[in-house]
Amino acid sequence: MDHGGGMMETNTTNGTTPVHHKMMMMHMTFFWGSHAEILFSGWPGTRPGMYVLALFFVFILAVVVEYLSHSHLIKEKNNSNHLVGGLTQTLMHAVRIGLSYLVMLAVMSFNTGIFIAVVGGHSVGFLVFGSRVFKRTEIPPYEKRTDLPPMTC
Template sequence: MMHMTFYWGKDVTILFDGWRTATWTGYLLSLVALLLASAFYQYLEAFRIRVKLLAGAKPASIPPPASSDAARAPLLLPSSAAGRWPARLATAGLFGVNSGLGYLLMLAVMSFNGGVFVAVVVGLAAGYLAFRSSDGEDLVVVDNPCACA
């Protein structure tokens, strides 16, 4: 029967029936695996954000036409968004993989084992410290002041 409150002990079923721990060695190896998966989650999130920032970088600005060529200048400049589809697909793929890993970590925590909970939280914190806690060099200024956009 599944526990509905937090408990401490080495006997735990994580994610599916095939991942059961009955020994302290198996339990500790499972906790290390969950800790590493949590840190990897933070790495993937940092990598996805960097890919998104690189994909969203504005192309070199096109200088305005000279006053004599104003009649020949197009009204709308060609959009460079068409060339960004591979980067957008990569970002979407990374988002999907990261979301799936996040949900699996959530389901592992829902085993209600205290050690599993601590391993996931420590892994997330260590991954954030290692991969995402820069000194503000990755700050992005948003042009839209609306928080809902």
């Protein structure tokens, strides 16, 4: 048996004939390495370039989640159609939640590199879209800041 992750082979007996089963083992503790499965079966595989692509992909996903969490894309107008605005807001919420769950599932691979990429992506996204660093004007406390309500855990 292989307890380090990857494939595990078990032997059982079907009457008189031995049967070999191969099962995929999932890490239940953080590990460091490029041989991991993230989001999809067989991805990123064993090639280091694909692992780097996976790190970049989850980093960008985390940045996009922060962008959607701090964006103000729906323009307020006096004669605006509330139905269209509400549907747009709902669609943005669904996309943000879907991407958030993808990021969460990537972290559940227990790969330390993926975890660092996700935390870095959320941090960079917050720095650019949520912090005061890149804001030019002071926003009064009564003014609406984002289209979507804050995410809660």
